Amino acid sequence: MIDLDDTDRALIRALAEDATLSAGALGRQLGLSQPAAWRRIKRLEEAGVFRGRRLELDTAALGLGVTVFLGVKLATKGRASLGDFERAVQAIPEVQTVEHVLGMYDYRLRVVARDIPDFERVLRRRIMALPGVGSLDANVLLSEERRPGPL
Amino acid sequence: MIDLDDTDRALIRALAEDATLSAGALGRQLGLSQPAAWRRIKRLEEAGVFRGRRLELDTAALGLGVTVFLGVKLATKGRASLGDFERAVQAIPEVQTVEHVLGMYDYRLRVVARDIPDFERVLRRRIMALPGVGSLDANVLLSEERRPGPL
DNA sequence: CTTGAAAAGAACTGCCT
DNA sequence: AGGCAGTTCTTTTCAAG
Numbered sequence: 001m002i003d004l005d006d007t008d009r010a011l012i013r014a015l016a017e018d019a020t021l022s023a024g025a026l027g028r029q030l031g032l033s034q035p036a037a038w039r040r041i042k043r044l045e046e047a048g049v050f051r052g053r054r055l056e057l058d059t060a061a062l063g064l065g066v067t068v069f070l071g072v073k074l075a076t077k078g079r080a081s082l083g084d085f086e087r088a089v090q091a092i093p094e095v096q097t098v099e100h101v102l103g104m105y106d107y108r109l110r111v112v113a114r115d116i117p118d119f120e121r122v123l124r125r126r127i128m129a130l131p132g133v134g135s136l137d138a139n140v141l142l143s144e145e146r147r148p149g150p151l
Numbered sequence: 152m153i154d155l156d157d158t159d160r161a162l163i164r165a166l167a168e169d170a171t172l173s174a175g176a177l178g179r180q181l182g183l184s185q186p187a188a189w190r191r192i193k194r195l196e197e198a199g200v201f202r203g204r205r206l207e208l209d210t211a212a213l214g215l216g217v218t219v220f221l222g223v224k225l226a227t228k229g230r231a232s233l234g235d236f237e238r239a240v241q242a243i244p245e246v247q248t249v250e251h252v253l254g255m256y257d258y259r260l261r262v263v264a265r266d267i268p269d270f271e272r273v274l275r276r277r278i279m280a281l282p283g284v285g286s287l288d289a290n291v292l293l294s295e296e297r298r299p300g301p302l
Numbered sequence: 303c304t305t306g307a308a309a310a311g312a313a314c315t316g317c318c319t
Numbered sequence: 320a321g322g323c324a325g326t327t328c329t330t331t332t333c334a335a336g
Contacts, residue, residue, distance in 0.1 A: 019206040055170040056202040103290035139254035
């Protein structure tokens with residue numbers, strides 16, 4: 001962990017929205033000189049606060065019009081079941097996110113497809129072929145908003 | 152929509168993992184010259200394939216050790232209910248993601264907190280104060296893996 | 303699409319307040 | 320800590336083949 005002042009928080013917020021901002025541009029935005037902003041970024045990087053700069057894709061522009069969240073409950077709960085499931089699910093390209101969770105479900109999957117017929121194909125031929133799946137719940141994404149978090 | 156060749160797909164895959172890659176570095180990785188890679192990137196950008204370059208934060212390094220997914224079902228389903236809920240949920244900084252979905256739930260929330268006691272505070276004072284909440288399901292994140300998607 | 307070169311901008315360094 | 324001024328490096332951008 002690391003302790004942040006308000007300037008660090010503002011800096012992280014700005015970078016979380018647009019990771020292409022240069023140290024100079026950030027400084028202007030925060031009322032700091034370029035080297036001052038740069039030193040703060042470096043310090044945060046070295047503290048391990050940044051996990052990486054990722055490119056967010058527009059799935060609709062790529063022809064992937066359907067996003068479905070699946071809640072998976074495994075039928076068999078042995079030690080091997082988790083590994084089997086995780087290995088098999090990683091071979092499905094339509095699965096964008098695999099979350100291992102504790103609670104109502106064992107796994108939560110984010111699945112994308114071109115359209116509903118395409119999603120049915122993925123569901124029947126891929127998801128339902130996964131080892132040890134007990135029950136499935138589905139939710140279709142209508143809209144989504146992401147925010148930086150508390151800081 | 153836009154049609155992509157294999158090189159575009161490889162390019163998107165590489166950028167999705169590390170958005171800091173320059174056109175030159177990408178070209179080397181793909182067997183293209185720097186200007187060729189650069190033109191492809193530009194073309195994809197203009198086609199609206201890229202939604203933005205975001206900085207991924209390490210929530211643990213920021214002292215946010217707990218991530219919980221909440222499935223929310225509204226009790227009141229009028230037109231106004233959705234707007235009221237969305238407005239109120241946006242005022243909670245601990246809510247990182249708001250997904251409006253169709254199916255078992257009406258909304259899915261990704262909530263972060265420092266620890267379990269802190270999460271209980273958020274749950275009791277913030278989430279349960281949201282207007283129109285009928286039922287709540289919770290899942291605690293153990294681990295997570297993200298992948299680029301089918302392309 | 304490639305090579306090569308010029309121009310722009312960003313990262314990094316010392317030194318000083 | 321922050322600012323200033325400067326160097327060095329990378330990246331963008333524009334030639335021409």
